[in-house]
Amino acid sequence: MMNHSYHDERTPGALERQAYAWVRQVAAGKMTRADGLALKHWCTENPAHAAAFTEARRRWQQLGQASELVLARNPAAMQAEAAPRSRVSSPARRAFLGGAVCATAATAAVVVFRPPLNLWPSFAELNADYRTAIGEQRTLALSDNVNVELNTRTSIAVKSGRAGVAGIDLIAGEAAVDIVNANEVFVVAAGAGRSAAQNARFEVRAGANGVCVTCLQGRVQVSHTAGRVTLAAREQLVYDDKTLGNIASIDPAAVSAWREGSLRFSETPLAEVVEEINRYRPGRVVLLDKKMAARAVTGRFRLDALDKALAQIQRSLGLQISNLPGGVVLLS
Structure with a gap:
């Protein structure tokens, strides 16, 4: 867990440095749940902390977008790969910590890409009960009747019911659910919809373009603000915040290939x-x-x-x- 000291916050730039330290740790994919709680506490205990973190995050994202544009318009920037790392890391780090985007195009492109881009977890993700990192997959036995397999970059929160686990909230990523004659309906909530089953195998994937639900075996009922439908085996649909898509037939082997590596x-x-x-x-x-x-x-x-x-x-x-x-x- 990151050790953040607050005793020097009156020093000019100290708060900014703390915010950037959090930014780098989050972007590098090294946050644990305890780190997420610590970050949330740090941001809520003082409005200045939250403002500093928001600004550091904004600049980090801008650097990532700018570096992609630099590489697209100036392929010669790739030559920076041949430069010794010690020559580019220190100036670029000083430029970043100082809050100025004034490094050369090649230096900025290389350094900004070092942490994974587009991997910014929300507070909900950081506070999830279970998270998987880049390339990680994990299987959870939530009860005697329910197994859930998490794909890469997936975050879930577990919901309890009267007789045990009642379901999960899929915050981000993709989860495969195997239910064998459960006593209660198991529900996967994602976005504007809920997928429920008692004896089925299905997958739910939440992405930027909506939520995809795939039934591999049995039947899955999908409830949405726009309506309710039931998926049979080898059927799939996609929904977003407003619309519920049409049912389509799929090849289960292709959809679930990730479970086989x-x-x-x-x-x-x-x-x-x-x-x-x-x-x-x-x-x-x-x-x-x-x-x-x-x-x-x-x-x-x-x-x-x-x-x-x-x-x-x-x-x-x-x-x-x-x-x-x-x-x-x-x-x-």
Whole structure:
């Protein structure tokens, strides 16, 4: 757990340094639940703390967005990879801590990418009962009748009922639920909907574009502000805050490939493949050539060998691949 001292907050810049220290720890994916509670307490005990954290987070995100733009417009910035790390880390760190985006384009691009981008947990995620890190998967036996498997970057809160565990709140990520003749209905709440079953196998994934519910076995009732539907085996639907999508047939083997340690794609646009791979590996894969975004990818790739998968994709589509520090891979 991070040891944050408050005795020097009157020193100019001390509060800012504390906020940036929290920012770096969160962005690096090293927060435990205890750290999350400590951060929440630090932000709520003084409005100045919350303001400092919000500003540090905003600048960090801006640096990440700016660095992607720099790399897209100036591929020569990749040459910074060859520079000794000691030459770029200290000036960039001073520029970041000082709150000024004044490093060179190449230095900023390399250093900003070192912590994983787009991995900013909300307070709800930090206070979840269970969380998985990048590439981590975890199986939980919530009762004698219910097992829940958490995919990468997943956060859940467990809800209790009269006879034990009544369900979970899926805060972020993806969970597979296996229920065998439970005494009570087990409910997965995600976004604006709730998925309930007593004897079924189903998966729920919460992402930026909505929530996807897939029934693999049995029947799952999905309740939403826009209506209620029942999914049978091999059926799937997607909903967002306002609408409940149509039921579609799916291939269970493809949908649940992650539970077997792999990803399967069939004529999937490259942009979607890159987005999916980014969920499972530290760093970030950046597709610089947007004209290639719609190119179709078909294949099965091991989750423990995603860099090999990227090499295969690069060869099959005739792309250029460049590796930067911090697990950053540029496809062009």
